[in-house]
Amino acid sequence: MIWKRKHILDIESLSREEISHILHTAKPMKEVLLRPLKKLPTLRGKSVLHLFYEASTRTRTSFETAGKILGADTGSIAVAQSSVSKGESLLDTAKTLAAMQVDLVVIRHTSAGAAAFLSEHLKIGIINAGDGQHAHPTQALLDMFTLQENLGDLAGKKIVIVGDILHSRVARSNVCGLTKMGAEVTLVGPPTLLPPELKVLGARLSHVLDTELPGADAVMALRLQLERQQSGLFPSLREYSRLYGLSGQRLEKTGKKTLVLHPGPMNRGVEITSELANSHYAKIEEQVTNGVAVRMALIYLLVGGTNNVMA
Amino acid sequence: MERIAKSTIMDANGIRRILTRIAHEIIEKNKGTKDVVLIGIRRRGVTLAKRLQQLICEFEGVKLPMGILDITLYRDDLRTIDVQPVVQETAVPFSVQGKQVILVDDVLFTGRTARAALDATMDLGRPQRIQLAVLIDRGHRELPIRADYVGKNLPTSRRESVSVCLREADDSEEVVLMDKPGCLISWNCPLNVLQQDD
CATH class of the missing domain: 3.40.50.1370 (Aspartate/ornithine carbamoyltransferase)
Structure with missing residues (x-):
């Protein structure tokens, strides 16, 4: 299977083959995660940002760990202390991040469809880490x-x-x-x-x-x-x-x-x-352990190649 | 477009003789089998490492530990390659700490796979020494890398490609020199030629 997808917004849009491909890729990632030296050079120079409008311990930490093991630079926006509290819109916040040449944004939001909305307006990859009651x-x-x-x-x-x-x-x-x-x-x-x-x-x-x-x-x-x-x-x-x-x-x-x-x-x-x-x-x-492996697989699939074109 | 097989470099007997020689060389160079471990580089290297393990077992009565290395996550061309390579599992079920590691691959070409394999091995621990065994060395190195055990030195042009077919994974057992019209599809052993690197 040739992976072409640029975003992970929900499960509905993924085919059975794509799901199998993700789970297959997560297996070697788990092996890396369980090593004493868990650090790869794979995504050196790529950056992943976490934009969480809702509370989270495991999902955010899991994504951060996954990105770091793959060698990407990761950052988090604490929404409460950000310009969001000054009234900045979701799109403007995300556009600001994209302008800083971030490669991938992981977003959790209280409104269903927030991740899909960003994927339509931005050129960078988006992973939905939970949107309202819609999808996780x-x-x-x-x-x-x-x-x-x-x-x-x-x-x-x-x-x-x-x-x-x-x-x-x-x-x-x-x-x-x-x-x-x-x-x-x-x-x-x-x-x-x-x-x-x-x-x-x-x-x-x-x-x-x-x-x-x-x-x-x-x-x-x-x-x-x-x-x-x-x-x-x-x-x-x-x-x-x-x-x-x-x-x-x-x-x-x-x-x-x-x-x-x-x-x-x-x-x-x-x-x-x-x-x-x-x-x-x-x-x-x-x-929880598998969560890191699966997220490593997703980050690798989304930003590890040059040819990801499909929404 | 398809690749055109120009000539058969080695048949099944040729491959068998070469592996027998390399197995003896490994034993000789390491003065026995103490602390020696084999690590095959996916895909053909794994098959070759298994055969070396079996041959050394026949000669010395010792079954050397054998591991499998997938170097995808260590490639230097992930940013430029057209088709994203599929990550497979690395399975090295022993510690490489202080060991004499023999990396095994089918063809040594630019040296980039070997470089990636060195980095991948180092991330598993600190071996005493790493050696490289290949069936074919076809030249055109782009990095300062050489093999310790070479089956056959094969002068090639960059336009050509070397196809190693092993019966465990392919229909036949031979090494074939092919013309490369820039296409990755072959009728003979389609799995092997997708491995465009070394």
Whole structure:
């Protein structure tokens, strides 16, 4: 496959071949990441800037680590202390960065479509690190990489995603990517947190976790966005945890060695018990390691060549 | 446009004899097999390193550690090359610290792949010594690099290309000199000629 893409905006626009190519490239990147001397000369002289309008620990650090290992110069804009607080528009901020000859901008924004908007107006490469409730493609890719490493080919594998689907861009991107790779995805959550439109993406929907667990190869717990608990979308945390929280006992219902994933940050004791999160079923730290490898692959693919022309 | 095979430089027997000689030379030069490790450079170098490992095992009864090196991330032409090369895995399952590393490749040409391989090896640790073994040295060096073990010195013109076909990866087992009309597609061993570097 010849890579031509200049931006990573969502999973929808990626073909199955492109997803496979990214996951294939992430493998050698992981080998480099696990070396004692983890530094490459590959992207010497290239620069990657992180423009984060939303809070983030792992995504931003992961991108920065990935860029640095590849030899690129990386920087971050703390939006609160930048000209954004003086009222500068997103486009003007991004244009300023492009004028400084930055090669790649990684953006996280509260509005869906922010990354796509920038890609239309700027000549430099853009990676979407999360835009509103729309997409979080790099998280989905690292989840797919982790699942593939543990389960092999994803075709026909049964994946259950449980939790606050409504607010989750991680769920949307994962459904899209996993179904493209041939997996069977079931979304589980209370009716108020599970919009019926998601059927369009090719996932099954269910309100009862216990009936969906038998046969599941992996269960992905999503963070319950506690800040939204006031809005009356479910009666109480305790009830939510009893119906949709993952525990070791509940996991036994799958009848096989099921993987547990969580994109983080976790609310221990709400969507997942502490005991399960610390067990060997949980691949949560592996997801973080793989996140750096997948982002190294993406940065290499986007700015490592001369011929990236496709939006 | 296709490449035209001008002449067969070496057949299966020729390749076998040369590898047998290089295997003996490696043992001789390193006074045995102590601390010697083989690292094949993708793609053809890996096949050749495996064969050397087997031959040395036959002669000395010792199976040398063998690793695989992918030099893509160390190339000096990533900024100018048209088609972005696919990164493959480097798999060196042992420490190179203090070892006698033998890098193995099929053709030594400009020396740029060997340069990249040296850097890639150094990033894995600090070997005692690095040596280079190649099946064909076709000249036209662009860097001050030479091989320690050479199968055959083959004077070529820059317009020509050397195609090494090994039965593990190709249909045939031979070394062929080809005319290069500036096209990368060959009917004989299409995988090999994509490796435009050394």
